[in-house]
Amino acid sequence: MTAAPAFPPLVEAYLADLERALASSDPRERAETLAAVREHAAEALALHGADDAGARRVLDELGPVDDIAAASTPAASGPGGGPAAAQAPRTPAADVWLVVLAVASLAVFVVPLVAAAAVVWAAVRLRSGAGNRGLQRLALVVGAVSFAGALALYVSHLVAAG
Template sequence: MTAAPAFPPLVEAYLADLEHALAASEPRERAETLAAVREHAAESLALHGSDDAGARRVLDELGPVDAIAAASTPAAPAAAGAPAAPAATPAADVWLVVLAVASLALFVVPLVAAAAVIWAVVRLRAGVGNRRVQTLALAVGTVSLVGAAALYVSHVLAG
């Protein structure tokens, strides 16, 4: 069994801060993250030296503790059996659905439907907000856009 490498005080303080910041993470992920950061720090210190300059370089490579902690998965709620509060739907998603429904009423103006579809795609790709509501708006906007295109084609074919 190998002993944990001795780190310079700056790196030790960083690791302690990271461990504290990961306190709300899943235990397995917290352990894996700490092990990975320790391994990276040991390799980097071996490469750059364990003096203060090497320690600062390691900390610059790792980045802020808050950024690492923010990327971790939060631990499950402590109250077992208690239902989780539903996440609030952002106002932008509510307006997105309103626009999509309006595009159905205004299907003769395909620009409204196109705007709803584009906005829904942008929000879905950004990964923000309520994905179900965004998918609903995308579907409604697409139906409206297809309906407007069908109406246009039938009008052109009719002469």
């Protein structure tokens, strides 16, 4: 088991503030968000240096804790007021429409712009860390396959015409 990287005190304080700010968030999303922020901080500190200047630069890149916490999904509460472990997590409508767009790009793969839009949108949603990552990955793969098919069709047309 590997130990978590040691962060400068400024980053540790930021992470502690973030953990407190995410206390009312969905537990799974809270864990994913904290892991993503820790990973980004470790990578950025390796790039910029682990001194105070590097730590400040990393914190500037991450932005205010309140902004990250505001983007998180609140934890669902059951009838007793506690977390609703039995409830299935809600799939954001944006992710459903993303998959619909990706599948539609297969139907109209001669228009690679639709597939490109699905790929870009899926990549943006994946990088944001919000929503259903499974649906986002599915849309990314389907859109990429559709785009590759459209590109292959275009290239074969050029070869046949030339």
